[in-house]
Amino acid sequence: MRKETPYAWLMVAIGGLMGCIAIGSVFSLAVFLQPMTQDTGWSRTAISSAMTLNFLAMGVGSFAWGALSDRFGTRIVVLVGSVVLGAGLALASRATSETAFVLTYGTLVGGAAGSIFVPVITAISGMFERHRALAVSLVSAGMGMAPLTMSPLSAWLITHMDWRSAQLTIAAIVWMVMIPLALLVRAPAASTDMPATHAAASEDKTLSVAEALRSRAFIVMSLVFFACCATHSGPIFHTVSYAITCGIPTMMAVSIYSLEGLAGLGGRIVIGLLADKFGAKPILIAGLFVQALAAGSFIYARELETFYSIAAVFGFAYGGVMPLYAVLAHDYFGQRILGTILGAATMVSAFGMALGPVIGGWIFDTFGRYSGLYLFSLAIGLAAALLAFAFPRQSARTAAA
Numbered sequence: 446m447r448k449e450t451p452y453a454w455l456m457v458a459i460g461g462l463m464g465c466i467a468i469g470s471v472f473s474l475a476v477f478l479q480p481m482t483q484d485t486g487w488s489r490t491a492i493s494s495a496m497t498l499n500f501l502a503m504g505v506g507s508f509a510w511g512a513l514s515d516r517f518g519t520r521i522v523v524l525v526g527s528v529v530l531g532a533g534l535a536l537a538s539r540a541t542s543e544t545a546f547v548l549t550y551g552t553l554v555g556g557a558a559g560s561i562f563v564p565v566i567t568a569i570s571g572m573f574e575r576h577r578a579l580a581v582s583l584v585s586a587g588m589g590m591a592p593l594t595m596s597p598l599s600a601w602l603i604t605h606m607d608w609r610s611a612q613l614t615i616a617a618i619v620w621m622v623m624i625p626l627a628l629l630v631r632a633p634a635a636s637t638d639m640p641a642t643h644a645a646a647s648e649d650k651t652l653s654v655a656e657a658l659r660s661r662a663f664i665v666m667s668l669v670f671f672a673c674c675a676t677h678s679g680p681i682f683h684t685v686s687y688a689i690t691c692g693i694p695t696m697m698a699v700s701i702y703s704l705e706g707l708a709g710l711g712g713r714i715v716i717g718l719l720a721d722k723f724g725a726k727p728i729l730i731a732g733l734f735v736q737a738l739a740a741g742s743f744i745y746a747r748e749l750e751t752f753y754s755i756a757a758v759f760g761f762a763y764g765g766v767m768p769l770y771a772v773l774a775h776d777y778f779g780q781r782i783l784g785t786i787l788g789a790a791t792m793v794s795a796f797g798m799a800l801g802p803v804i805g806g807w808i809f810d811t812f813g814r815y816s817g818l819y820l821f822s823l824a825i826g827l828a829a830a831l832l833a834f835a836f837p838r839q840s841a842r843t844a845a846a
Contacts, residue, residue, distance in 0.1 A: 452631065453572035457580050459626050460565035461587020463523065466623055467561045468588045469595020470534060470615055471499060471554060476599040480608040491543040497799055498551025499558075504795020506559025511788020512654075514564035515781070520630045526560020527623035533557050534616035538609045562588065563791055566768075567784040570775040571633030578725060578772045582717025585768040589713060592706045633780065652778070654785050662777040665835045667790045670770050671797040672829035673733060676822045677763040678801030680740050681705070684756070687815045691747050701752045708757045709764020716765030725772040730833045732766035737826025743819045770794075773836070 474496055482489055514522045533553030540546035566581055573580045595615075602611035657663055681702070688698035712732075720728040739759035746752045774787045801822070808817040 464588035469591030499555035502555030506556035511784035530557035538612035578720035674797030676826035705760030708760030712761035712765030733830035741823030
C-alpha cells in the first residue's frame with residue numbers, strides 16, 4: 446500500500462485553497478452582475494452568457510489541462526493556469542464592450558480555471574491509497590468554500606470601489622496567492638512497495654488513451670457524470686428565484702443557496718469516508734438516488750423551513766458525490782493517464798452543468814412555474830443512479846471492453 450506522507454496531506458490543503466480561489470473568482474461574476482449593468486448599461490443576459498460560456502470553456506479546458514498534466518506534470522500546468530487566470534480577470538476588468546467582456550471572461554477565465562481541479566486531483570489521487578476518497582473529497586470541500594469566502598470578499602470590494610477595480614483586485618489576489626502555491630505542487634512519487642495484489646496496476650501501461658476513451662467504464666462514467674450535473678445544476682441556479690416566487694424575501698431565499706453549500710461541505714467529508722470504507726461505486730449510487738429524490742422534493746416546497754430541509758439533504762448529496770468520479774477514474778484507469786481521462790469526463794459533465802439552467806429558464810418562460818424543472822431533475826437524476834449500476838466490476842485496465 447502506498448505510504449501517505451505528511452506532504453500528501455499538505456498537497457490536499459494546497460489543492461483546496463487553490464481551487465477555492467480559482468472557482469471563487471469565476472463565480473464572483475454573480476456578485477458583479479448588478480453593479481456592472483448599472484455602470485455600463487450592458488444587459489444582464491449578455492453578462493450572464495459569460496457564465497454559460499465559462500462552464501463550456503472550463504469543461505474543454507479540464508480535458509486539455511488534464512492531458513497536459515499527464516505529459517508535462519502537475520506543477521507547470523497549475524502554474525501556467527494561475528498566471529492565465531489572473532490575466533483573464535485583469536483583461537475582463539478593462540473590457541469596453543459586452544462582446545469583449547463575454548469572450549474574455551467566458552473563454553480565458555473559464556479555460557484557465559479548468560487548470561486546477563483535474564491536474565490537482567490527479568496528483569493527489571496518486572499520493573493516496575487507503576484514504577484516497579477522503580483526500581479527494583477534502584480538496585473538493587476546499588473548492589466548495591468559494592461561495593462562503595470569495596463571494597463575500599467580492600461583495601466587500603464592490604462596496605469600497607467600482608467593479609473594474611474590484612475585479613482587478615481579485616486578479617491580483619489570484620496571482621499573489623495561487624502562483625506561490627503552484628510552485629509548491631508536487632507530482633506523486635512512484636510507489637516502490639506496492640504489493641502483489643496491485644501488480645495489475647502495471648497493466649495500465651498497455652491501455653492507450655484511445656482505448657480508455659472507448660471503454661465501457663469511461664462511457665458509463667461520463668454519462669453518469671453528465672446526468673448527475675444536469676440533475677443539480679438547474680435547482681442550484683433556479684431555486685433562489687423559485688423561493689422568491691413563493692413569497693420568500695430575497696435575502697432569506699439566498700440563504701437557501703448558502704445552506705446547500707454548507708451541507709455540501711459535510712457531504713464531501715462524510716461521503717468520502719464512506720467511500721473509503723465501502724467503495725466508491727455503491728456510495729455513488731446511493732448518493733445519486735438521494736440527490737434525485739431531494740431535487741424532485743423541491744416541488745413541494747412553499748415555506749422557508751421546507752426549503753431549508755430539502756436544501757440540506759440536496760446539498761449534502763450533490764456535494765458528496767462529485768469527488769467520487771475522480772476516485773472511480775483512478776480505480777479503473779490508474780495513474781498514468783488519469784489526468785486525460787478525468788479531464789475528458791469533466792468536459793462531458795460541463796455540458797450537463799450548462800444544460801440545467803437553460804432547461805429551467807425555458808420551462809419557467811413557457812409554463813410560468815418551475816415544477817417541470819424539478820420533475821426533469823428527478824427523472825434525469827434517477828436515470829443517473831440506475832445507469833451507475835452499469836459500471837463494470839473489473840478494472841478497465843484489465844478489460845477495456
